[in-house]
Amino acid sequence: MIDPEEKALLEALRAGDEAAYEKLVREHTGRMLSVARRFLREEDDAKDAVQDAFVSAFRAIGNFEGGSRISTWLHRIVVNAALMKLRTRRRKPEESIDDLLPRWKDDGHPEQAPVPWSAEKLLQRDRVRSLVQSGIDELPDTYREVLLLRDIEELDTAETAKLLGISSNAAKTRLHRARQALRELLDPALREDA
Amino acid sequence: MLTCREFADFLRAYLEADLPGDQREAFEDHVQICPPCVNYLDTYKETIQLGRCICEDGDGPPPADAPEDLIRAILAARGPR
Numbered sequence: 001m002i003d004p005e006e007k008a009l010l011e012a013l014r015a016g017d018e019a020a021y022e023k024l025v026r027e028h029t030g031r032m033l034s035v036a037r038r039f040l041r042e043e044d045d046a047k048d049a050v051q052d053a054f055v056s057a058f059r060a061i062g063n064f065e066g067g068s069r070i071s072t073w074l075h076r077i078v079v080n081a082a083l084m085k086l087r088t089r090r091r092k093p094e095e096s097i098d099d100l101l102p103r104w105k106d107d108g109h110p111e112q113a114p115v116p117w118s119a120e121k122l123l124q125r126d127r128v129r130s131l132v133q134s135g136i137d138e139l140p141d142t143y144r145e146v147l148l149l150r151d152i153e154e155l156d157t158a159e160t161a162k163l164l165g166i167s168s169n170a171a172k173t174r175l176h177r178a179r180q181a182l183r184e185l186l187d188p189a190l191r192e193d194a
Numbered sequence: 195m196l197t198c199r200e201f202a203d204f205l206r207a208y209l210e211a212d213l214p215g216d217q218r219e220a221f222e223d224h225v226q227i228c229p230p231c232v233n234y235l236d237t238y239k240e241t242i243q244l245g246r247c248i249c250e251d252g253d254g255p256p257p258a259d260a261p262e263d264l265i266r267a268i269l270a271a272r273g274p275r
Contacts, residue, residue, distance in 0.1 A: 025268050030260035038248065047264050054268045108197025114233040117240055125247065132244045151245040176206035183241040190237075 006070055013061050025054060028071060032078040038148055039082035040089070041137055049085045053078035079153060083163060086141055095140040100181035117190040128190075135185035143178035150175050196224045201231045205238055 012020035032053060036046035057064075057077050064073055103111040122128060136144055142164075149160040150171070161171040196204070201224045207213040208221050225232055 021272060022269060025265055026260070029265050029268065033260060033264070047261070047267075050264065051268050051271055055271050058272050102202060104199045108199040110198055110202075110230065110234075113230040114237060115230075116233050117237050122240070122244075128244060129247055132248050136245070136248070147245065151242050152248065172206065172212070176203075179206065179238060179241055180202070182245070183238055186241060186244065187237065 007066065009070070010061075010064070010066055021058070024070070028074050029054075031071070032074060035075060035078050036082045036085075038133075038136070038152065039079070039086055039145065042089075045085050045089060046082070049081040050078060052085070053081040056081065079149075080163070083145060086145060090141050094142055097140050097143050097177050097181055100138070100184055101177060102180060102184055114187075115191050115193055117187075118192045121190050131186055131189055132182075135182045138185055139178055139181055143174050143181065146171055146174040147178035147182065151179070196220045198224075198228060198231050198234075201228070202234060205235065209239070 009020055009023065013024060029050060032050045033046060036049040036053075037043070040046045040049060053074065057074055060077075064070075105111060136147065139147065145164060146160060149155045149163060150157070155163070157168050157171050157175075160175075161168045164171065166174075201221060204213055204217060204221050208218065213221060225235070
């Protein structure tokens, strides 16, 4: 159920109230920029995606029925805008993820035996957050976008595949490789014996 | 009997209950005999959890760094009504 404050804001937006538009933009730009930055490495691209998202939202405001919170609605729109921007910026040919994946001996054993991660290191939240963000930024775009949609935006496989225009099987394979690569990138800094 | 490499290949499917019964059994047998693969399984799951930590701000207050130039550009893009 839409809360009364959001309902009033929505009515003001539909009536074209300039102050309501400014309130909407000031309240949501920061959070939407954080979302766009997860997908886009360049700050200017992230800002463009937020601007594109608001333009789409302004056009669609008449059709928004308040079935979700405005923040949730805007969140979905900026994710779409960031994906569109990512596609226009994609490097061709796409970088391979192979160099980031675990390495195996011919007999199927790992070249480096996995060890647990240090609980003490995992508690250093700011450092871990920075490591994770850097790791995600290192993933090739097609893997990064799947990981962001599945593990961070928490979309399911079918939604992710549809958004990206790929099969569910391709989404599953890419997600697994992206997670494996991110694990490899985090491992040197987090393993117990490091 | 699975190799460690096959175990790693099956991880996502195992965690998402997407693995056929015989492969699931082989996967679980491997867990019993291979401590390094248990470490791999645990750190793979931690990787998924850590990914979520980069967006912990969630529905909290907006970050303080919403640039004024961007806000103005967005409002200008709406154009006069």
